[in-house]
Amino acid sequence: MSHPAVSGLILICVATTFAVADDFQPPEYTIRRAAKPPTIDGKLDDHVWKTAGVIQDFVFPWHTAGEKEPTTARLLWDDECLYIGHVCSDKHITAVHKERDGKIPEDDCFEIMLMPNPGTPEKYYNLEWNVIGGILDNHRPHGPDKPRAEKWDAQGLRFAGTYIGTLNDDTDVDESWTVEIAIPWENFKPHLQHFPPQPGDVLKGNLNRHGGKTNLQYSQWAHGGTPKPQFHTPGRFGKFTLAE
Ligand SMILES: [Ca+2]
Ligand SMILES: [Ca+2]
Ligand SMILES: [Ca+2]
Known part of the structure; x- marks a missing residue:
């Protein structure tokens, strides 16, 4: 004896699952040009930050329990740097590691993944940091599934962190x-479309958060679409457009 109602229900569920996967639209953000570089002091009270759009819709793709702690991020650029x-x-802020390329992911940390040229999507960089200036950075010249560059340290970074609370x-x-943080474009020169970048240039990337001891959460700007925490998903990076 058949149960058409049950069969129909199953079909609807399957269709819905595929619809969610197909509906993914990478987020987009226009990086405005800084009329004047911000003072790198860990305080975002510079007037120029008011001219930047705000990213505040981080998603929590792998949330199981606990509080979803919000993030706001702003980006600016000029001929010298990405800010x-x-x-x-x-x-609960955790920040212990200060050594370069140390165990920063164990701390509360923030990361940018940056693909300087969408025409070469296998070439991207990731830089992550905690609030006390511990920095881990890597270059992936051959895509997420291949070994990273043997040693790559971004040069000329200017960094300042502040916090309200106790570490x-x-x-x-x-x-x-x-x-x-100010990241000189020079670091990405081998793969940029233009150096210095030009208005209208498109880059791709993602912003991620993870780490910490109490209430460890993973969140990100562009939903990576993986079943488990995994940030190396350049195929799902969001779009950054450089504007005047
Ligand atoms: Ca400042
Ligand atoms: Ca925390
Ligand atoms: Ca504390």
Whole structure:
């Protein structure tokens, strides 16, 4: 005996699953040109930051439990640098590691993945940091499934972090941590479409958060679409357009 109602229900569920996968649209963000470089002091009170659009819709693709702590991020550019200013709401801030390419992912950290030229999508970089200036950076010249470049350290970074709360003491409740960073374009010169970049150039990338001890969460700007936490998903990167 057949059960057409049940069969129909199953078909609808399958169709819905595929519809969600196909509906993915990478997020887009226009990086405005900085009329004046921000002062890198870990405070986003520079007037120029008010001219930048705000990214605040981070997603939590692998959330299972706990509080989803929000993030806001702003990006600017000029001939010299890409500037990032972000505020991470965080009730328990962990920041221990300061050595270059150390165990930064164990700390509360923020990451940018950057593909300088969408025409060569296998070539991208990732830089991540905690609030105390520990930096881990890598270059993937052959795509996510191939070994990273043997050693790649971005040069000329200017970094400042501030926080409201206490570090590495989860007995209290913290508020947030903020980072302001200037990343010279020179670091990406081999793969940029233009050097210095030109208005209208398109780059791709993602912004990610993870780490920390209490309430460890993973969040990101562009949904990576993987079943488990995995940030090396250049095929799902969002689109950055450089504007005047
Ligand atoms: Ca500042
Ligand atoms: Ca935390
Ligand atoms: Ca604390």
